[in-house]
Amino acid sequence: MKCTRSTFIISALAVSGLLAACGSPQSAGDGNSADGEAVKVAVIPPSSGALAQFGQDAYAAWQFAADEVNAAGGIDGRKVEIIKMDTDATPATTLRAAREAVNQKDAKFIGGVMTSTEHGALNAQLEGLGALSFNGLGKDDALTGKDCNANAFRVVQSTTMDMNAVAEGLSKLPAATWDIQAVDYSTGHTSAKVFKAAADKGGKKMGIEQFAPLNTTDFGSYISKLKGSDADGLFAVEYGADGVAFVNQMAQFNLSKKYDTVLGFNMVSEPLFKALGDKIVGFNNNLGYDVNSDEPKNQEFVKAWAEKHDGARPYYVVADNYLSAQTLFEGVRKAGSADPEKVKEALNDLTFNSIAGEVTMRGADHQLIRPSYLGQVVKDDKGTAGLGWKILHKADGATIAGDPSPDCTL
Amino acid sequence: MDLTQLLNGIALGSLLMILSSGLAMIYGLRGVTNFAHGALYMAGAYIAYSVAQQVSFWAALIAAPLVLAALGAVLELVFFRRLQHRNHIEVGLVTFGLAMIIERVIVIIWGERTLSVDAPPGLTGTTSVLGSDYPSYRLLVIGIALALAVGLVYWLRKSRVGLHIRAASHDVETSAILGINVDRVSLLVVCIGAALAGLAGTLAAPYVSVHPAMGVAILIQVLIVVVIGGAGSIGGAMLAGMALGILQTVGAIWAPSLSVLIPYAALVVVLLWRPQGLAGKRA
The missing domain is CATH 3.40.50.2300 (Response regulator)
Structure with missing residues (x-):
């Protein structure tokens, strides 16, 4: 059977629509009878x-x-x-x-x-x-x-509450000059903005600031640019599979050794401990919940x-x-x-x-x-994959929440 | 653009080259737009993860392509051969369904969480290339891809089997009349195509993160590479894969926000300028 090239192209483009539209709408509810008091x-x-x-x-x-x-x-x-x-x-x-x-x-x-x-x-x-x-x-x-x-x-x-907690704890981290590597998404831009304001207030200097699209798999070009920077601290906002790829590629490029301090925002967390392993010991990150509280x-x-x-x-x-x-x-x-x-x-x-x-x-x-924390990844026998958190800073909920947004009218 | 960035582009291009050459081979011979190719790549990465955990990365480099070749044989014997006279949109949809099944099976076996594979011992650090430190593992990926490209092209051009594959890709009916066992050639091609997807998945495992969506994420890119290269042209797919890898890396340096659009822009430009693709022949 011989196919035309146009069929291939149409099929190739059609699949992106199919992939995007494909869901699983079925329900798994047990549908108990209605009970007014339940x-x-x-x-x-x-x-x-x-x-x-x-x-x-x-x-x-x-x-x-x-x-x-x-x-x-x-x-x-x-x-x-x-x-x-x-x-x-x-x-x-x-x-x-x-x-x-x-x-x-x-x-x-x-x-x-x-x-x-x-x-x-x-x-x-x-x-x-x-x-x-x-x-x-x-x-x-x-x-x-x-x-x-x-x-x-x-x-x-909220993102701002977590970032305010990180900003509060920034003074406890040693780096004097910071690079920013963030996802090109609202979270990345908001976090970078709050971080820069906090860094400026704390007398820190800023180095390279760059944003990678969501779902980036190859960070080689971004890491190569970071390697040319003089900063001693890295603030990174890459999460999920992007975060794992970024951390692994950081290790392959020996980037972690260049920075005295790596501060992640939503980058390292328990579900990724196994995938990231000991490479992240010493990394700092925001933390919403303290299991040891x-x-x-x-x-x-x-x-x-x-x-x-x-x-x-x-x-x-x-x-x-x-x-x-x-x-x-x-x-x-x-x-x-x-x-x-x-x-x-x-x-x-x-x-x-x-x-x-x-x-x-x-x-x-x-x-x-409620409070939010700045934590550091440490070795912990009781933790996931032998890793856990040391709390560096606990931020008060009322302080980090600030005033309610004027855009919100209930 | 400095040498490190050029190598970044070549490394990404190498992965795309291996993956797209397998897809182009299957399309060229079977006329099947194999939407399961991304899932095969993902399966290769997961198998590599398990083999690397239990034995070593080097064992994974052999085992994953072999397992995928066996899976390719199943695809050919159970689906592609039986459906060869059906409309290719229907066959394409069958492969789309297969991709979903493979993804589900992988989630059942390995779970949903993101995994990672360490680069093999000795290749975890960097190597100096003309004065620039560059990850040793990426150099291995580039080396394997280039060796594979040369080997594959040489084999297709110089061997008897290669001659049969090229003949059957050009005209199945005439090849059969001339005595070529097209079914056997097809089986071989689909096995090799799937094995290449497995190899790409294995090489990608320490490069990117291993997760269930990784196949879908790269499938569109690879389909675009095959179209740009000239649907069915293995050499074209390799060339386009490498070119797209370099272009995307350059794009990430100069205009990061727009770099995701590069494959689509390249597709539009190539189709307007040369509708048959870089190495395709006019229909």
Whole structure:
């Protein structure tokens, strides 16, 4: 059989559309019968693609929280029911899953949604759906800024909160001149801007600043440029598979030896410890959750989680989703009802004890005020792949959150 | 552009060259737009990860292409041969489905998390090339790719089997009439094409990060390389792969934000200027 070249070209171009459009919209919910008193939570994490492992962990955290509260008799007698829905982390699929969960499975609360883009799309639909969303993963500032919504509650720190914590801790790092290597995306540019302001305030000098497109696999050209710089510190904002490729290629080019200090933002974290190995010992990074925190609730959580997961300790995705569930449960408890409107009212400015210590759900923008950290990767026998964190700086939640964005009107 | 940056472009081009030559071979002979080629590359990287963990990277360099060649034989015998008289869009869609199946199987076996493979001992550091320190592993990738390109072209041009492959790629029916066992040639070509994808995946494993989306990420680029090279032309695909690798590296230096557009811009320019591709013949 002989094919024409045009067929090949058409096929080649068509596949990009197919790849982009392909999702997995099926539901895995168990569809229990409606119960007026039950607290029904649709958990919609990605079950395919690069974020699927995080999605699986997010779901496990919600289910763990639900099992825990149900074993203790529920929230004032109300049982929590988790309805797992699938998405591929695209806004369209997530919205479809959210509508199905709310309209057909009677869910009133939503959790486990992963990306900020999905949250942005979901926030706009929440009031129409009559549901509340608990965001334990999406950090984009706009979600508590121009895209904020009265029905959306962010439990995880915003990008600016994390960056402010890093900026606060910058004085504890020795480098005097810094290069910046960041992803060419809003997170990369925002982080670079906050970092430069903090560095300027702290009397640090700036060297090369460069941005690589998202999904860059070969950092050779960027690293070659960095090698020509005189800086002794590197601030890097590369995450996921990009971050692994960047760190590995840094090692191959001997770039780590050039810098006295490497500071990552969202670059190194527990899920990547095994892939990155000892190459990252001594790297510094922002840290949203301190597994070693001596807060009593955290100690109980870490112990219970480890007992149920063969000794594995929770990391930030698990902890932030568990905290999301705790936030919802506190709201239901205070409202004395599983009615979303009453829970929403109850959550405004609610302060409660949590795994992150005493936290407050700020009524003005629905951002949970909680601390954020600057940590350093150290060898740790109890940690993932023999690595763990040493906390260099703990930043106060109210300080790093700053004032609510004027763009947010609830 | 300094020497280091040129080598960066050649290293990236080397990976694209190996991967696209396999795809071009399969397309040239079977007329199949193999959308599973990215998944085969990813499978090669995952197999390399496991073999490197258990034995060594050098063992992976042999094992992964062999496993992929066996997978190629299955593809040829179960799918391509049986579907050879079907519309090639249908066959293309079958390969797209196969890619999804392979990806799922890989996720089931290895999980979703990003993995990485260390460069083999002795190649973890840098080597001085005309006074510039350059990662030794990347030099190995370049060396293997260039040796492979020369070997493959020589084999296709000088050997009897190579003659049969070139004849069958040009006209299957006439080749069969002249006594060439086209089925056997096809089996060999698909096995070699898949093995090359496995080799590219193995070489890529310490180069980039190993994750389930890595096949999809490179597939579009490789399809573009094959079209630019002249669909079905192995030499054209190699040339285009190397050129695109260098262009992308240059783009990342001069206009990082626009570098992702370079493959698409190159596709448009080549199709307008030379619709049959760099090394393709006019239909």
